[in-house]
Amino acid sequence: MRVLDFTRREPSLHLQPGGFVTEAGETNPAAIGATMRLSRYFLPILKETPREAEIVSHRLALRAGLIRQESAGIYAWLPLGLRVLNKICAVIREEQNRSGAVELLMPTIQSADLWRESGRYDAYGKEMLRITDRADREMLYGPTNEEMITEIFRGYVRSYKALPLNLYHLQWKFRDEVRPRFGTMRSREFLMKDAYSFDLDKESARHAYNRMFVAYLRTFDRLGLKSIPMRADTGPIGGDLSHEFIILASTGESQVFCHKDYLDFPVPGADTDFDSVEGLSTIVSKWTSLYAATEEMHDQAGFDAIPEASRVSARGIEVGHIFYFGTKYSEPMKAVVAGPDGVERPVHMGSYGIGPSRLVPAVIEASHDEAGIIWPDAIAPFDAAILNLKPGDSATDRVSGEIFEALRTRGLDALIDDTDERPGGKFATADLIGLPWQIIVGPKGLADGKVELKRRATGERMTLTPAEAVERIAG
């Protein structure tokens, strides 16, 4: 029997320095609603490993019921996976907003004419999915949005007084990869946060770049990842203003080399002043002071200069990429602003990408064991699993519900396993889907008024009263 509960207060939005957050400080917009009972949920877990899945994150994403492949490189997000994706997006939004970026939303479908202006329509190649509408107009499914954001910008902004400006959006994109693989790690359709900065000159653009640099350090840290900014190829623009943010994972797709000290660098706090040119510049200098490079940019001599004990040679996954490209688009597309001197000049731009749909497998790669996923607290689809070992038993039913409500009051989401599966199966499922906490509510423990609390990441178990367990999780 499904019990709907509409008594929970709706979170009200109000503006805080860091942007929009909900009343309880929740980052998950999906966290509202009825008591979450597994028997009423949609969690199609797989006991056996699907044949197509090669790497661990793909296997676990399929087994834990996060995603389902619909075509090569195209995936449906199942409820559990969607919750993770939404939580990742929420963290990204908060950090983008904190850094001063402003969210908008651009369409997935774009006009070919727009891309002809920048000259990229012919240059982009077969990766671009080209389509025609009923009037035979040439359209495309956007692989990125530099042209469109430049078009929007030039339509409104004429003066340097509107600068600096950084506009971002979270939108699905499509790149017709020759070989999509590894689940959503490298899919053809993918979700992307891309931000675009507009500044009067290169010096201001560098500060815009630094804002994103620091925002990215904070974002990945909040997602439970150790990210390392690595020099990336700047192509024809040149300069040092392009970095890939790499996380280390043994199954990573590319070889990376860096100084060990990066792993212990303190991440800038929430109180960082993003308007301080000096402050951000200091942080970025520190984070770019030591050797760090992907295979493509690797300089063996530079790496060898590091003391041997401090050399890290590992596999990495690219989870973010920031880029200053100057007037590459503003010039051909005539996005110009008047400076204080009254002279019009093309704006200096940068673009800054993070792939949330790629971060899901990236996090799994970085955080799992033989039994399944281990979600970091910040992006776990639910904060805790309540394993009712004997549904139908009045005591276990009651205590499970009470714990759920107590957690909800503390702003935490739990998923109650009220299925009639055997205890062993419930333990296996809970380990597989990787919620940070498991609260095991069984007749044996309740005879002493106790439940068992298990921390998924460490395997640590504690026998506690229900109230103590809630306190331990929420506190």
Add this chain to the structure above:
RNA sequence: CGGGGUAUAGCGCAGCCUGGUAGCGCGGUAGUUUUGGGUACUACAGGUCGCAGGUUCGAAUCCUGCUACCCCGACCA
């Protein structure tokens, strides 16, 4: 885009070589049993054998064409 594979029940697979109208495990349903780390047993349901053509009395099986998907490489967030 080059090379190599695969396609049979929701999932994982066998059957194909040597043509005779489809089977196993898991999962599902019903029941008995069990009850703190994927319990055991019984019964039942579920498949135009990727699609199209051909050979044959007869094709999952042999032949031809097509499609989809996977792996390695090159390429990319």
